[in-house]
Each structure stands twice: as C-alpha cells, then as structure tokens.
Amino acid sequence: MKNKLRFETLAIQSTAPDGDDTCSVANAIYPSTTFERETDGSYQSGFVYTRDNNPNRQLLEDSLNTLEQGKKALAFASGMAAASAVLQSLSTGDHVLLPDDAYYCMHRSLREVYNHWGLQHSIVDMTDLEAVRSAMQSNTRLLWLESPSNPLLKISDIAALADIAHQHDALCVVDNTWATPVLQSPLALGADAVMYSTTKYFGGHSDSLSGALVLNQNAEDAWLERLTTIQKLNGAVPSPFDCWLILRGLKTMKLRLQQQTRNAKQLAEFLATQPGIQQVHYPDLPSHPQHLLAQQQMPSGSGAMLSIQYGNHPSEAMQLTGRLNLFTAATSLGGVESLIEHRKSVEGALSPTPDNLLRISVGIEHIEDLKADWLQALNA
Numbered sequence: 001m002k003n004k005l006r007f008e009t010l011a012i013q014s015t016a017p018d019g020d021d022t023c024s025v026a027n028a029i030y031p032s033t034t035f036e037r038e039t040d041g042s043y044q045s046g047f048v049y050t051r052d053n054n055p056n057r058q059l060l061e062d063s064l065n066t067l068e069q070g071k072k073a074l075a076f077a078s079g080m081a082a083a084s085a086v087l088q089s090l091s092t093g094d095h096v097l098l099p100d101d102a103y104y105c106m107h108r109s110l111r112e113v114y115n116h117w118g119l120q121h122s123i124v125d126m127t128d129l130e131a132v133r134s135a136m137q138s139n140t141r142l143l144w145l146e147s148p149s150n151p152l153l154k155i156s157d158i159a160a161l162a163d164i165a166h167q168h169d170a171l172c173v174v175d176n177t178w179a180t181p182v183l184q185s186p187l188a189l190g191a192d193a194v195m196y197s198t199t200k201y202f203g204g205h206s207d208s209l210s211g212a213l214v215l216n217q218n219a220e221d222a223w224l225e226r227l228t229t230i231q232k233l234n235g236a237v238p239s240p241f242d243c244w245l246i247l248r249g250l251k252t253m254k255l256r257l258q259q260q261t262r263n264a265k266q267l268a269e270f271l272a273t274q275p276g277i278q279q280v281h282y283p284d285l286p287s288h289p290q291h292l293l294a295q296q297q298m299p300s301g302s303g304a305m306l307s308i309q310y311g312n313h314p315s316e317a318m319q320l321t322g323r324l325n326l327f328t329a330a331t332s333l334g335g336v337e338s339l340i341e342h343r344k345s346v347e348g349a350l351s352p353t354p355d356n357l358l359r360i361s362v363g364i365e366h367i368e369d370l371k372a373d374w375l376q377a378l379n380a
C-alpha cells in the first residue's frame, strides 16, 4: 500500500509515529542509550544499545528507504561518515575514481586518510565519458559521482557512468546531496547506492549534522552487511535528536526545495543579465554546457545551488558578499535561509576552484527581495 503513494504523501506517512501508547501525532525522542532485557535473554522491542540501533534512527532509516525505494538505508553522524563507510567497505589496493569537481573533503579524505590504508584514487572529468573509460583500471572498484557537482554545477550522465562502472565490476555511488530524491533518482538510473549529507536539504534548517546511504534493491547482501558492520562498529551514528530533526525536515523537504529551486532559477537568470558578473553556473540556464542532460536527468528542476564568478581579484568577490543584506556569508547549504560563500578560501590552496567564485545557496525568501538585494550590492 505505502509504495503506491506519491512522494509528498509518503514523506508524511513514513515519518509518522507508528502508534505507541500515548497516541502522539508527533514523534517522541528516545535518548535512552540502552534497552531492558527479558529474563529469557530477548529484547521486547528489538533495541539493545543505541550505537547498534535506536527507535528514532530506525524510523529515519525506514523512511529514507521508502522515499528512495531502495533495499536499505543506513543513517550516519554526517555526510562524510556515510561516504567514509563506502570507502571503508573497499579493500587495500582497490582504486577509486573521483570527479575533478566534487565536495572537497572527498578529495582530502582519499588523500589524507585512505591513502594511508592503501586505497588508491585518481581524479577525472566525469562529464567526459571517454576520459572516464580510459581512467578505469583493473583494480577500480568504485566510481564516485556527484551531480550537480560542487561548486561548478557540472552534470554527469549517471546512467552511462553506472554502466561503465558495472562493465568493470565496480560500484557506482552517487553523492545526491544537492539534488535530493525530490529532483533526481540515481538508483533508478542504475547507481548501486546514493549518499546524502542530510545536514543540508533533508534537515533544511541548518541545525542538524547527519548523513545517510541508501542502497539499490539490487545491491549485494554481502555489501549491505559490510556497510552495516562498519556503521555499528565504527559508531559514526546520528544522535536520536538528529534523527528526529531529519524526520521533521523530511516532511517539508519537497515544498522547500520547490520554492528554493524556483528562486534559484530566477536568480540565476537575473544574475546572468548583470554586467559585473562574468559567469553564472546553473544547469537550468541554456548557456550551461550540460543543459540538455540536466533537463533529462532532473526534469523538475536543477536545484537551489548556483555559483557565479565576479571581479578579477578574490577580494572583490569577498567584498561583494559583505554588501548583500539577505545572503549570510557562511559555508554549508540547503537551509531555508540564503547563504553565500567565497569557496576557494574555504577549500584551501590545493583547490582547483576559481579565485573569484561565489557559491550561493538559495533559500525560501521572496525572489523579488533577493533580486533587489543583488541589484543594490552590485551597484553600491
């Protein structure tokens, strides 16, 4: 019955309490780290210890899995903890192929952490399928994708790339944080799993750090078992309160994203007409190099993130952020409030991000107010 319902309905139904003695309509929070055992050794509720599982986490994982129509969802203490679990499910000597434009901590993690554990990696432009084919090695076990990418909003062809991965017996995992299941379904396109920083659009209010993996229904049992073991033994699990916040966020995620995506598209179109701005990176603009692929892969819109290039010196871009009143200069994204960030100075000297790039996370404010704010900041 539940699977025949549409996303909006499932987002409400799958996050509701499943009927305890109190008859609450809203979810309770279960901070208990431990659960009482029966004299026969069993546990009446099935819960034993919160690192292994907890009622709030169980509900969150079930809800994420229902919304994504996967095999199983696993919740983590952050997006990076979820991504790390995927890397830790590989073996020493395995090779990972990563996009050139991707969340910078993925590059750092492979370079600074997993390198020491014998995991090899190389970086490729995922928009160039030929380049990807030639970068695949006999020991490539994971093709890591991020589309739209951070911070240049590159779009990669998930179905074609999943095919390439599978031809080489490699897994294809997609960081779907910027698109969310509202705008893009990598599992339906053949990916083996999606990874989320639920810190962003799922939470939606910039107040919970957490992450998740959802596995494709076809994913191998052995891989799921391995990931579950890593989740429970490494212990990078979300707190009951964080699970509760993400469950609350899920209920309004689609509404928020629709408004944010509408705002982002209008803002991108507006900024593209402003003389001081050299470039606007937004997949739903016809000038975007993968515009057609974006429309096909994300038919209901390309999301609420965009980036622009402004000025000739990084300080000009930085100063512009100070003249905006409705965009808070801060890192992160996906909340109801608009944010702006000078990306290169956050990513560090090794980052290939252009010096004059500003990344914008568009919120749910009124678009005319947002445009007016840009107009005054650009002309001040």
Ligand SMILES: *Cc1c(COP(=O)(O)O)cnc(C)c1O
Pocket (backbone or CB within 6 Å): 078, 079, 080, 081, 103, 146, 150, 175, 177, 178, 196, 197, 198, 199, 200, 209, 210, 211, 333
């Ligand atoms: C924020 C982010 C991450 C990392 O998530 P955390 O919750 O901060 O660990 C990974 N990928 C993308 C695309 C992100 O925006």
